[in-house]
Amino acid sequence: MKNCEYQQIDPRALSVSPSSVQNHTEKKVQRLRRKWEVFPGKNRFFCDGRIILARQSGILPVTLGLIVVTCGLFFAFDCPFLVTHLTVFIPVIGGVLSLFVVTSLLRTSFTDPGILPRATPDEAADIEKQIDNSGSSTYRPPPRTKEILINQQVVKLKYCFTCKMFRPPRTSHCSLCDNCVERFDHHCPWVGNCVGKRNYRFFYSFIISLSFLTSFIFGCVVTHITLRSQDGKSLIQAIQESPASVVELVICFFSIWSILGLSGFHTYLVASNLTTNEDIKGSWSSKRCTEESGNPYSYNNIMTNCCVTLCGPMPPSLIDRRGFLPLVAASPATETELPPFPVKNDTNMCTKSTKDVLERLVRSLDSRGRCPPGAPKTTPVAVEISAAATPPAERSPPTGCSRQHAGRHTAAAPCPPFARGRERRDSFQSSNPAFRLASPSPSLSRTFILGEAPDVGFIPPP
Amino acid sequence: MSTFHNLQELRHSASLANKVFIQRDYSEGTTCRFQTKFPSELESRIERTLFEDTVKTLNNYYAEAEKIGGQSYLEGCLACATAYLIFLCMETRYEKVLKKIAKYIQEQNEKVYAPRGLLVTDPIDRGMRVIEISIYEDRGSSGSSSGSSSVSGSTAR
Secondary structure: OOOOOOOOOOHHHHOOOHHHHOOHHHHHHOOOOEHHHHOOOOEEEEOOOOEEEEOOOOOHHHHHHHHHHHHHHHHHHHHHHHHHHOOOHHHHHHHHHHHHHHHHHHHHHHOOOOEEOOOOHHHHHHHHHHHHHHOOOOOOOOOOEEEEEEOOEEEEEEEEOOOOEEOOOOOEEEOOOOEEEOOOOEEEOOOOEEEOOOOHHHHHHHHHHHHHHHHHHHHHHHHHHHHHHHOOOOHHHHHHHOHHHHHHHHHHHHHHHHHHHHHHHHHHHHHOOOOHHHHHHOOOOOOOOOOOOOOOOOOOOHHHHHHHHHHOOOOOOOOOOOOEOOOOOOOHHHHHOOOOOOOOOOOOOOHHHHHHHHHHHHHHHHHOOOOOOHHHHHHHHHHHHHHHOOOOOOOHHHHHHHHHHOOHHHHHOOOOHHHOOHHHHHHHHHHHHHHHHHOOOHHHHOOOOOOOOOOOOOOOOO | OOOOOOHHHHHOOEEEEEEEEEEEOOOOOOOOOEOOOOOHHHOOOOOHHHHHHHHHHHHHHHHHHOOOOHHHHHHHHHHHHOOOHHHHOOOOHHHHHHHHHHHHHHHHHHHHHHHHOEEEEOHHHHOOOEEEEEEEEEOOOHHHHHHHHHHHHHHHO
C-alpha cells in the first residue's frame, strides 16, 4: 500500500515564473496533483486518495491488534479441542464473525465520515454580506447563529469560522480532524476516524459484530476450560494445558462490558434517531425543550428510525479526493495571491466540456442567425479557459471527459475507474478561472479555499 | 465577422459579474432541498418560472435519491450481508441519480441559462450546500463578441 501522506504544500514550489508560463515543456514536467494532496483538514490519505484516515490514527493499531491476537489465539488453541469435542461449526462461526468485524472496522476507519468541504471564497463572502446586513458591525461579532424551522421546530445553526459557512443541521466541527462532519456522532480513537453520516452504519455493525464475537469467544473459551477440567483434571491443570485461553478470557472479559454497553447505547441512539453528540449535549432532552418540541429528525417509530439510519441510501462523498487539481495558470497577478494553501485553479482538464457545451450552443444559435447576448459572453470565457489550461492539463483525460457527456464509459480508459465521472463535474467550475483571468477583482481573483469543488466519490472508499 | 486570435481581446468580451447562491431549505429536515425563493439579482436575467422549474426539478431528483423505501432497504440489507463489499462493485442508487442530475443541469445550462448569460453549478461541486448561479456581463460590443464566438470553436481545439 502506497503511503502517500498528506504534506503541507510549499507555495513556492507551486509558483511559476512568468517566463515559464509560456514554456509548455516545463509545465508538462509538473506532475498533476490530486485534490487529496491539498486537503485542508487534518486527515491522512493512502493509496493515492482512496483511503482516508484522521491524522491521529489514535489506537486503531491497538484495536486491530487486539482483535487479531484474540482471534488467532482462539483458532490456534481453542478450536482444535472444541472441534473434536463439540462441532466443526465453531471455527466456521468464529471465522465469519472475525471477518465481519475486521471488515466493518476497516470500513469505518477508511471511509469519509461525511466531511463537508469548506466554503468557496465567493460563498463565504456572500454569507458575510448577509450577516453584516442583519447584524451589528462590531469588530468581533457575537457567535453567529441562524435560526431555521425544521418540522415546525426552531433549530439554531451555528457559523463555523474555520469552514466559513453555517453548519447544516446535525453537523459538527471535529477539532481533531479540523473538518465539519455531517451528522457528527463522535470522534472514535479506537477506530481512528470520526463517525458521521457516511460511516455510522459501518461503525454500528462493527460494534454489534464485535459484541457477538467477544461473547462467542468468551463462551467458547469457558466451555473449553470446563470440558478440560471435567476429564478428571482440576481447573488449574486445565489452565496449564491451555494457557492461551486465559489470555483470551481476560481480554474478552474486560472488553465485553464496554462493548456490550456501547452496543446497547448506540442501539438506543439508532432507535431514537439521535447522535452521540446530541445526546451528550442534551439538545432534544425533555429538560431543555418545551413539551411541544422533541427530536425533529425522529420519525417517532423505532423501526423507521432504525431502517433510516442503518439501511438508508448511502450518500456520496462530498470531498473529491481523487480528482485532479488543475495546474495553476500562473500570471503575475495570480502569483502574488498565493495563499498559505496552494491555489486550486479551476482550470482543470475538463473545462473543455463546458466550453464544448457553450460552443455548441453558440454555434447552434449562430446558425439560426441570432446571437443572443448571453452566448458570446460565455464562449470567449470558455476559450480562455482552454488556452490557460495548457497541454499538461489537457492530456488524454480531457478528450475522454468531453465525451463523457455522451457516455461515461468512453472516458474510462484514460481516467482510472475510481475517478470516472469526476471530471464531468468539474466542467461547471470553468466559470471561475474564466472570470479570474477576465476580471481580476479582489473578491473574485482571490484564491479559493481548498475543499471547494467536491465531487462525487463514485465508489465509497474501502 | 472579425477573427480573434488574441485571447486578450476575448478576455475583455465577457466577465463574471456576480454569483448568486441558492441556499438549502431545511424546513423538512436534513434531506436535500433547495429554496425556491427567486433571488433579486436574477430578476432582470431570467423568468421566475424557469428558475423555479429548475430548482423544483432538482429537489425532486434529490428526493428520489434519498427516498427511503423498499429499494433502499434492499440495497442496505444486501450491503450489510456482504460486509459492505458490494459497494466496491455496485453503483448505489444515489450515485445513479447524481448522474441524472448532472445531465439535467448540463442540459439546463445549454438550453436555458447560457443564452441568458448565466451558468448553474452542480450543487455536488459545492458540498451540496448551495446552487451557485454565475452571472456574466457582456463587456464588449455585441458585434465583436458575436464574431469571437465562431472563432472560439477553432482556436479552442
